[in-house]
Every structure is written in C-alpha cells, then in structure tokens.
Amino acid sequence: MNARILGLAAFAACLAVPAVAAVALSDAAGSYTISPSGSSIRFTIGKAGGGGFDGAFGRFKGTIRIDNSDVSRSKVDLTIYPESVGTGQGRIDAFLRSDAVFDAANNPEIQFRSTSVTRTGDTTAVVTGRLTARGKTFPEKFTAELGGLKSGTIKFHVTGKVLRSRYGMDVGTPLYSNVVDFDMTLTGRRG
Amino acid sequence: MRTSLTNTPTRYGWAMIVLHWLIGVIFIGQFVLGFVMMRIESQRTAFELIQLHKSFGFLLLGLIILRIAWRLGNVAPALPASVGTLERRTAPLAHFALYAFQIALPLSGWALVSVSTLEIPTMPFNLFVMPGLPLAESDAAESFWSAAHWYLAYAGIALVALHIAAALRHHFLLRDSVLTRMITPSSGGE
Numbered sequence: 001m002n003a004r005i006l007g008l009a010a011f012a013a014c015l016a017v018p019a020v021a022a023v024a025l026s027d028a029a030g031s032y033t034i035s036p037s038g039s040s041i042r043f044t045i046g047k048a049g050g051g052g053f054d055g056a057f058g059r060f061k062g063t064i065r066i067d068n069s070d071v072s073r074s075k076v077d078l079t080i081y082p083e084s085v086g087t088g089q090g091r092i093d094a095f096l097r098s099d100a101v102f103d104a105a106n107n108p109e110i111q112f113r114s115t116s117v118t119r120t121g122d123t124t125a126v127v128t129g130r131l132t133a134r135g136k137t138f139p140e141k142f143t144a145e146l147g148g149l150k151s152g153t154i155k156f157h158v159t160g161k162v163l164r165s166r167y168g169m170d171v172g173t174p175l176y177s178n179v180v181d182f183d184m185t186l187t188g189r190r191g
Numbered sequence: 192m193r194t195s196l197t198n199t200p201t202r203y204g205w206a207m208i209v210l211h212w213l214i215g216v217i218f219i220g221q222f223v224l225g226f227v228m229m230r231i232e233s234q235r236t237a238f239e240l241i242q243l244h245k246s247f248g249f250l251l252l253g254l255i256i257l258r259i260a261w262r263l264g265n266v267a268p269a270l271p272a273s274v275g276t277l278e279r280r281t282a283p284l285a286h287f288a289l290y291a292f293q294i295a296l297p298l299s300g301w302a303l304v305s306v307s308t309l310e311i312p313t314m315p316f317n318l319f320v321m322p323g324l325p326l327a328e329s330d331a332a333e334s335f336w337s338a339a340h341w342y343l344a345y346a347g348i349a350l351v352a353l354h355i356a357a358a359l360r361h362h363f364l365l366r367d368s369v370l371t372r373m374i375t376p377s378s379g380g381e
Binding site: 047048049051089091092094095098099100101171172175176 | 317
C-alpha cells in the first residue's frame with residue numbers, strides 16, 4: 001500500500017518537470033528564419049601575452065526548425081559570408097578575407113548544417129553538425145540556450161569553440177590561439 | 192699555435208670575429224628578408240616572414256649588445272702602420288656609425304611593432320612573448336617608425352656596402368692585414 005503511494009508520487013514528480021517544458025516546446029515548434037536584426041555572430045581569438053581580438057560577421061542567413069514531437073529532430077542551418085568579417089581594423093579585415101585566412105574570393109560561404117540536437121536542460125541543448133569552411137568539413141558542437149520566445153520570434157544564445165587549423169586557417173599560431181570562441185545571438189522569425 | 196678568445200693590440204680574438212661575421216650575415220639576411228616580406232603577394236607568407244624578421248631582429252639586438260660590451264671590455268687592435276692619416280681618422284667614425292646603426296635599426300623595428308595599431312604580439316622564434324616598448328600606439332606613430340625603419344635600413348645598406356668596399360680595397364689594393372685579421376684569430380704565439 002505504502003509502496004504503491006510512493007510509486008505514484010514518484011511517477012507524478014517525473015511527469016511534472018517535463019510537462020512545463022513540453023508546453024513551451026510545442027509553442028516553439030515551427031520553422032524560423034534567422035533575422036539579421038537582433039542577431040549577431042561574434043568571435044574572439046586569444047593572443048599570446050594576454051588579451052585577444054574580437055570580430056563579427058555582418059552578413060549571414062539561416063533557418064531554425066524545431067520539431068513538434070521530437071526535439072532531437074530539430075534542425076539548424078547557418079550560412080556565414082566571410083567577406084563581411086569586421087574587427088574594427090581595416091588591415092586585419094583585409095588579411096582575414098585574403099587567402100591567408102578565409103580566402104573569401106574563392107570560398108564565399110561558411111556553412112553549418114546541424115546533424116543532431118540533444119536537449120541538456122529546460123532551455124538548453126547541444127547542437128552537433130557539420131561545419132564547412134575553405135572546402136573542409138568537420139563535425140562541430142555548439143551550445144544553444146533559449147533566450148526568449150514571443151509572438152513568433154525565438155531567440156537563442158549560441159556558444160562554441162572551433163579549431164581554425166583544421167580549416168586551413170592556422171596562420172598566426174601560436175601568436176594567436178588556434179581556438180576561436182564563438183558567441184552568437186540568433187533571432188528567428190516564424191515563417 | 193693557440194688561438195685567443197680576446198683581442199690583442201694587433202689582432203682580433205675569435206669571440207670578436209665570430210660576432211662580426213654572425214651579425215654581418217644576419218644583418219644582410221634581414222635586409223633581404225625585409226625587402227621580400229614587403230613585396231610578396233601572399234599575405235600569409237608575408238605575415239610569416241614578418242614574424243621571422245622580428246625574431247632575427249631581436250636575436251641581432253642581443254648579439255649586438257654582447258658585441259659592444261665585448262668591444263668596450265677589450266683592447267681594439269691598432270690599424271696596420273701602412274694605413275694613411277685620412278683613413279686613420281675616418282675609419283673610427285665609420286665604425287662608430289656602423290655600431291650606431293646596429294643598435295638603431297633593431298630598436299626602430301621594435302618601436303614600430305610596439306606602436307602599431309595592429310597590436311600583433313612578438314614572440315621571437317615562438318619561444319617567449321617580447322613586450323613592446325612603452326610607446327603610445329597610433330597610426331601616426333606607426334607611420335613615423337615605419338619610415339624611420341626604412342630610412343635607417345637604406346642608410347645601413349649604404350654603410351655596409353662602404354664597409355665591404357673598404358675591406359676589399361685593403362685586401363686587394365693595399366694588400367694589408369685589415370681583412371685577414373677579421374678572419375684569422377690572434378694566436379698566443381704573436
């Protein structure tokens with residue numbers, strides 16, 4: 001008798017937490033187009049001796065699709081135009097666009113295509129996918145946190161580290177770290 | 192025959208000779224590297240050559256400080272008796288100018304990377320981070336030190352050319368020991 005009550009209580013407790021998330025999730029389900037306004041893709045590369053340099057990509061496009069029944073089947077596609085890189089220092093921008101780094105003339109797009117989404121919390125998930133830059137593709141992982149959801153707009157804060165050497169962009173190591181820290185805010189609008 | 196580390200009143204010791212040729216070869220290499228890195232098309236190669244130029248620049252600065260200390264702490268061999276009055280007076284000036292350039296050129300390069308708004312770190316041969324000189328960063332300061340480094344390099348090339356011409360003149364026209372004593376060290380038997 002006591003065991004049955006305990007069992008029921010435990011079952012109810014298990015249900016309670018996902019139930020809240022499930023409601024939010026079904027609200028979020030749908031397709032979103034990443035909107036340049038309200039979105040940003042920033043990066044930082046550490047420097048030998050301390051500090052680092054920051055940059056951002058001004059132009060990018062993408063979609064976020066959140067699956068109604070199975071979050072893990074959600075998808076993220078992101079295309080970044082490396083030509084639009086900006087660091088606040090024109091000479092560095094020209095260097096980054098040149099064949100020393102992005103070779104933007106011959107490789108105008110950097111692409112990320114998600115392959116799986118794993119939920120790690122109520123509002124967090126790990127997005128795994130394939131990143132293609134300068135003709136090379138490797139699996140990469142990003143952490144996404146739901147930042148807001150209202151009237152057809154969804155906002156994620158996405159962070160992740162990428163080793164640039166794998167993409168033929170190892171110039172300047174070890175003066176500049178091989179690790180590129182990404183910090184993105186992606187705002188999607190339904191439709 | 193025992194060769195001497197230190198100079199004698201008539202000959203150079205091998206420490207001075209090794210420093211002279213090492214610095215000479217690196218200096219000429221730096222001139223070549225400097226021209227190539229500013230003209231090469233590949234930005235990646237240019238970046239890497241510039242880092243190499245910085246590394247050798249700091250190596251030179253260290254060797255030159257050692258050389259000047261060694262020179263000040265050693266007797267300077269006298270010129271052969273056959274050397275004329277005019278050259279006896281101008282040669283020390285030319286040598287002083289050569290030493291001044293050896294210090295000024297690497298320092299102006301160090302100043303250039305210190306004031307550059309690109310803020311590229313300096314790691315000689317990727318071994319350690321070399322701090323910048325305490326100078327304010329600005330585009331104007333970068334242009335100034337860039338020009339200073341260029342003009343000093345041109346003047347340095349002219350001085351080195353003069354120095355080489357003088358050495359060859361001593362060896363082939365005057366047939367004295369001025370060049371050979373910078374090749375063969377002083378010996379204990381002298």
